[in-house]
Amino acid sequence: MNGAIYGRTGSSVPKQRRRRLVMSFEMVRLDRASSEPLHQQLYRQIREELESGSFDSSASRVPSSRVLAATLGISRPTVNQAFSKLLAEGYLQARKRSGVFVADHLPATFLKAARLATTARTEHSPRVARRVTRMADFRSGRQLDVGIAGPPSVIFVAGLPAVDEFPIAVWERLRQQVLAKKGAHLLRYASSRGELELRKAIAAYLCDFRGANCHPDQIVVVGGMQQAMLTCALALLNEGEVAWIEDPVFHQARNVFAFAGAKIVPRPIDREGLVIGKCSRQNSPRLIFVTPSHQFPLGVTMSLKRRKALIEFAESRDGYILEDDYNSEFRFDGPPLPCLQGLDNAGRVIYAGTMSKILYPSLRLGFLVAPPQLVDTLVKVRAVMDQHSPAIDQATLARFITEGFFLSHVKRIRELYAQRRVFFIEQFQKWLGDYFDLEVTPAGLHFIAWLRRREDLPLFMRACERTCVRNRPLSFFCIKAQLEPAFVFGFAAWSQAQIEQGLAKLASAVKQLKQRGAGNGSSFQIHPFSPAASSYWPSTAVRSN
Numbered sequence: 001m002n003g004a005i006y007g008r009t010g011s012s013v014p015k016q017r018r019r020r021l022v023m024s025f026e027m028v029r030l031d032r033a034s035s036e037p038l039h040q041q042l043y044r045q046i047r048e049e050l051e052s053g054s055f056d057s058s059a060s061r062v063p064s065s066r067v068l069a070a071t072l073g074i075s076r077p078t079v080n081q082a083f084s085k086l087l088a089e090g091y092l093q094a095r096k097r098s099g100v101f102v103a104d105h106l107p108a109t110f111l112k113a114a115r116l117a118t119t120a121r122t123e124h125s126p127r128v129a130r131r132v133t134r135m136a137d138f139r140s141g142r143q144l145d146v147g148i149a150g151p152p153s154v155i156f157v158a159g160l161p162a163v164d165e166f167p168i169a170v171w172e173r174l175r176q177q178v179l180a181k182k183g184a185h186l187l188r189y190a191s192s193r194g195e196l197e198l199r200k201a202i203a204a205y206l207c208d209f210r211g212a213n214c215h216p217d218q219i220v221v222v223g224g225m226q227q228a229m230l231t232c233a234l235a236l237l238n239e240g241e242v243a244w245i246e247d248p249v250f251h252q253a254r255n256v257f258a259f260a261g262a263k264i265v266p267r268p269i270d271r272e273g274l275v276i277g278k279c280s281r282q283n284s285p286r287l288i289f290v291t292p293s294h295q296f297p298l299g300v301t302m303s304l305k306r307r308k309a310l311i312e313f314a315e316s317r318d319g320y321i322l323e324d325d326y327n328s329e330f331r332f333d334g335p336p337l338p339c340l341q342g343l344d345n346a347g348r349v350i351y352a353g354t355m356s357k358i359l360y361p362s363l364r365l366g367f368l369v370a371p372p373q374l375v376d377t378l379v380k381v382r383a384v385m386d387q388h389s390p391a392i393d394q395a396t397l398a399r400f401i402t403e404g405f406f407l408s409h410v411k412r413i414r415e416l417y418a419q420r421r422v423f424f425i426e427q428f429q430k431w432l433g434d435y436f437d438l439e440v441t442p443a444g445l446h447f448i449a450w451l452r453r454r455e456d457l458p459l460f461m462r463a464c465e466r467t468c469v470r471n472r473p474l475s476f477f478c479i480k481a482q483l484e485p486a487f488v489f490g491f492a493a494w495s496q497a498q499i500e501q502g503l504a505k506l507a508s509a510v511k512q513l514k515q516r517g518a519g520n521g522s523s524f525q526i527h528p529f530s531p532a533a534s535s536y537w538p539s540t541a542v543r544s545n
């Protein structure tokens, strides 16, 4: 405890006096050992304090950043970073020549919280379990949420599919048909393994189109990749046991393994996929998370040699591989490559698939294909979470697959994405080609664009901020990896007109900022990159020009 947050004036303090108080900061708990950055801890704790309704806002002046930094033993930029967020979100208000105050008109969430505070006041920051605080991501479940309003605004977020192309009318008709046929049966508790018809349909699809080798009894239906990963992590990892994850990595995977208490070991990626390297027996991974069809986010396809080596390695160390096959259907230079699971004769690969990219993400349906000896364990873990996925959606999906709509939808959107992809490449070259080398890999729904000049990174951060483009810098997905500066651009969810408009807007914002000599001082936090970067990511990377 370093001193201080907003002086929580107890209820015994007269209101009048409290209003005139310059806040003191006794309640701030800054934990330097936490993976949560200090500025974020400060921001969160101040916000929580305000939301608790302790303050009669208008008279409450906030100490200057200098005073607060000295009191808390942290740097001024750290305090300023927390303040800028609170100012931007409307919790604080700057008054000319007077300083910073708690805002007169607080955000709606604040007011609601203040009303609730009479019954639900807490006298301290809640003490939450370590498994929560050790998660690296603090956006409270909003990681992939672009709100009901977006898109169509062009934000180039990776991982968003073209949901407006989903055949809603067909889905709705099939839903009515299954309800008419099965009626109340679909309203009861269902199997934690998943509906048999759906498991049969998925097994047939995987054997025919993904080169998998499986029986419907090996399938466990889950709530998307998120639950697939969590189920495996909780079923297979004891606290402190080693999990290998790719670096850079799908940020939600990192959170899952941190939450499960694993000792996370980030593994680098080369042109053949995850690097196995040397590893002592006692540090052997119990679980290895990989995206072999299309490494997220770098886009590498794991070579056959590396696939075989990985299975052999897992077998030799009594570990399991979790294969995330999230968007293998979207390969544009030929048929999708067979999955890792199909190569596995050792019972070491757990395959995980999701409907989020092929159909739509709010469906929250995915599946695991487990080696037979693991199925019951996975079902047991899945059942303690939420019993099962919604039976009506499962039955509708089974029919969607067996009646051929699934395959025709995949075919149609793959063609659409192929067109958008080519168009994106052309437009990107036109608008931003002077700044970036676009990495063109044969699969996936996003691109990596490598900045030619590292010093342009803050400029682009600001331009994205201005234009509301929410693509992420590659460093966002890195754990230890020190890569050259780059951005990840999703392209699938937007029409050609929108792609052009979005890229043109970004280019124009960059131009304006350059004219004004701006570009520094972005409020985004960026990871440093090192000169070692080029040795990490081979310079032979395929570039678009």
Ligand SMILES: Cc1ncc(COP(=O)(O)O)c(C=O)c1O
Pocket (backbone or CB within 6 Å): 158, 159, 223, 224, 225, 226, 227, 250, 291, 296, 324, 326, 354, 355, 356, 361, 366
């Ligand atoms: C690597 C990866 N796997 C899986 C998913 C999908 O996750 P879910 O099925 O939980 O929606 C995503 C989403 O962006 C992803 O990037």
